[in-house]
Amino acid sequence: MTSTIVIIRHGRVAITSDGLFSREDFLRYVEDYDAAPLCSDSRPPEELIEQLRLARTLLASELPRARESSRILFLDQDIRYDATFNEEPHHLVPRLPFRMPLVAWFAWSRVGEAMSPSLQRAVAARGSIAAKLLIVEAHHGPTALIGHGWFNRVIARSLIESGWRCSLRHGGSEPWSFRVFSSRE
Template identity: 35%
Template sequence: MQITLMRHGKPVLAASRWLAPCEMGHWIAAYDEAGVHVDAIPPASLAAASTAVIVFASSLPRAQSSARALGHAAPRVDALFREAALPFPLWRCPRLPPFAWAALLRLAWLCGYARGADALATVRQRARAASAQLIAAAAAGPVLLVGHGIMQRLIARELRAAGWTAVSRHRSGHWGMARYRLD
């Protein structure tokens, strides 16, 4: 049995100015609704997608458009696989680039700050349910999940706890993937 966890492609986002933390909610919403650039999909990602019998995708558009770009027009879409939402404070300063805020807010979330987002413990429970769904589907053949970085790391942790072995090292960039096998 085999499960491949693949991160979505690079989102199509307009250049953004520096933002205050209170403005991150609008930026996060735009990021969540973004499609992806479909050029330059790595051959290894295309090859992994071609072997999948069942394809799952997060309910976020960037995951679904990535699955379609990989040749899977109708992936099984489930909000269970959505990325862990970013919290953001309502401060008006300082101003930073949005991806700098995203990194800082993700670190804060990992340390327990969850204003307006699910807490880490809640997302871990969701990852446990997601891994159980992937494991059940893997009985029918190779499974591919097109999703998001943090959520996939949490799902991978659950797969390893269930006795699955990492066949390939996890790549965190766009189109990055990791394969897990149960022998």
């Protein structure tokens, strides 16, 4: 028998991200992003809907964009929200005296995390815990998670290290992208 886990990134968030940002602007943007709703026209692709038709267990991050995405995808089905799947915070945002595009701030933040062995271990340990929760559920039937771009990659790495394989990848890390993982029991 094959176990299946679908890991999904939430829908497109209704927030402006153009222009140059100071460090303080970036930190405020992250807070606003965490609280923002989805764009009113943010709809999942049909390929994702097809993947979810057989899901027995539905999990989601507790953050608003994941909650709203799960309601769009699963409607009235029973969804378990769990902070274990929340996006990894931006722990290390450098104090730079100039303005940059958001993508540069996000990169600097994640590079800083990668340069900290203790933080790297903590993030990997959290990803391993999240992956183990998904694996336990997947042994009872197809499982789906609505999560976030960065932390979904951490979870995916832990699944692969646990012997799971990515059998389908739809999209990169854009909104509504997803990966399907499978394992032979």
